[in-house]
Amino acid sequence: MNLFTETNLSPEILKAVGDLGFVSPTEIQKQTIPFISSDIRDLIALAQTGTGKTAAFSLPILxxxxxxxxxxxxxxLCPTRELCLQITKDIKNYSKYLPNIKTTAVYGGSSIMEQIRSLKxxxxxxxxxxxxxxDLINRKALDFSEIHWLVLDEADEMLSMGFKDDLETILSETPETKQTFLFSATMNKEVxxxxxxxxxxxxxxxxxxINExxxxxxxxxxxxxxxxKKEALKRLIDANPNQYSIIFCxxxxxxxxxxxxxxxxxYAADALHxxxxxxxxxxxxxxxRLKNIDILVATDVAARGLDVNSLTHVIHYSLPDDPEVFVHRSGRTGRAGKDGISMALIKPEETRKLKQIKSVTKIDITEKQIPTGDEIIKAQVEGVxxxxxxxxEDFxxxxxxxxxxxxxxxxEELVHKLLQLQLRDLSMFYKDKKDLAAHKLSDERDVPSSRSERRRDERDGRRGDRDGGRDRGGKPRRKNDxxxxxxxxxxxxxxxKKVDMLDIINKATKKARKRPDIGDIEILEKFSFFEVEKDFTNEILNNLSSMKFKGKEMRAEEAN
Structure with a gap:
């Protein structure tokens, strides 16, 4: 099946597909459409985002x-509102010439009463x-007792987002005679x-x-x-002008x-989380999507449902724990026959994690050095x-x-002057900047950990106020071992503020039999240091990470 016209799909569906400019089905469509059209078995389909899964299951069902x-x-069923709306839009396009077919999207973040009205x-x-x-099942607004087909799209993501119990509840509301199609980018234990x-x-x-x-x-x-790390990210962006990228955190x-x-x-950037x-x-x-911004900084979950085919780069600011997620992230670039670049920024202590990713995925990941100022200016000239x-286009x-x-x-003189004008600010920024120190990975031993780096930060960085060493009564006291x-x-x-830090420590240790002594508290610009009596170390480590400060996640580690 090399053309949609070679399928047994109805003329109405083929006309709608033709209106969208689709001629040849993707690989997932080649295999899935004839299966769903002729087989009554359930289906597990493993395919990356952007491979045409919606058409693969919806065309034969329509x-x-x-x-x-x-x-x-x-x-x-799908994990996010964005993907829900995208699937709904696609199905409505495919059923353009089937006037009696109605499709409704139901999702959080929008009026449930309006959705109930649309279900009527x-x-x-x-x-x-x-x-x-x-929610709609509980309100008796949805009845799935007679459904013929159930599709679990992005099943791995739904499970990673904590929808396991919800999925099982919904599945229990459906008849055993239905045909179930599970689509997923990865096949983890929960899936x-x-x-x-x-x-x-x-x-x-x-x-x-993975090889493909x-x-x-x-x-x-x-x-x-x-x-x-942030300066390195800036250099990578500057050394790759005209990029349209997602940075994963x-x-x-x-x-x-x-x-x-x-x-x-x-930079024309924004966050999605x-x-x-x-x-x-x-x-x-x-x-x-309109390219009013060309850099999107996103979490893995938030980026699901974002279907963009023209990404030039994917940047892993932080490595994922799952090697398959690394492949899934990287696969968002290099679509539609275009070349793509996947770049990972790793800290020295992430040696083992990178080795694991390379071992599991069999991807050849090449180590490169952070670009120098001269290399960046050269790349910028080429970008112009x-x-x-x-x-x-004449704008x-x-x-x-x-x-x-x-x-x-x-x-030549005119071009020289125009380039000087265009790149003046960037060249002045890098003029006196030192090159970032190059680090080599060693197969024999791990490089220093982030804690040792933080100890260097502690020694070399700017110190905050040093008046935090007080007891519960606010009286100064000496440091001790x-x-x-x-x-x-x-x-x-x-x-x-320091008063906030005291409150945080009190809450983290409130179940202890006594109150801990609190030592020095240093509030710096981006992070802080504090001292607490040693007997309460576990309470701080175990309890503080489950708390939030003004909506932000908190994390504490032993500094030495």
């Missing part, structure tokens, strides 16, 4: 759905997020468990193996110290921190000419008479 019935026949139109297809589907419990002797389709993913993606990694807090850093340095309201998320994603020769008009007499200059010194991830820029 061809078989009973448009004369007003019962729900297809339920599609008796749609045959429901696309929803697990949480909102549960395997769900498939064993709720799918019956499923057929398996696997598309886009890396064909048109070059993988690079850069080793950089903890204190230099591990936590919401880190995501916002990096996005703020880039925006403060003049779970702490944003739905309106904020919609605004950010719209800006990114790249834009000059590839962008031919505005002007009278050529406004151009002064330039006959005294040669074309009975204290544990902690590194704390929040600081002045988080509006953290």
């Amino acid at each position: 061809d078989m759905i009973d448009d004369g019935s007003r019962k729900i026949q297809l339920l599609v 139109e008796k749609p045959q297809i429901i696309v929803g997020t697990p949480g909102r589907v549960i 395997e468990r769900i498939s064993k419990n709720y799918l019956t002797k499923p057929h398996r389709i696997s598309v886009g193996s 993913v890396k064909k048109n993606i070059s993988h690079e990694f850069y080793v950089v110290g903890y204190r230099q 591990r936590t919401r807090m880190e995501t916002q921190e990096i996005a703020d850093f880039l925006m403060q340095n003049g 779970g702490d944003l309201s739905q309106a904020q998320r919609d605004t950010v994603m719209k800006k990114f 000419f790249e834009r000059l020769f590839t962008e031919h 505005f008009t002007f009278d050529d008479a406004l151009i002064p007499d330039l006959s005294e200059f040669s074309k 009975n204290m544990t010194r902690f590194f704390f991830n929040l600081g002045k820029r988080d509006n953290l």
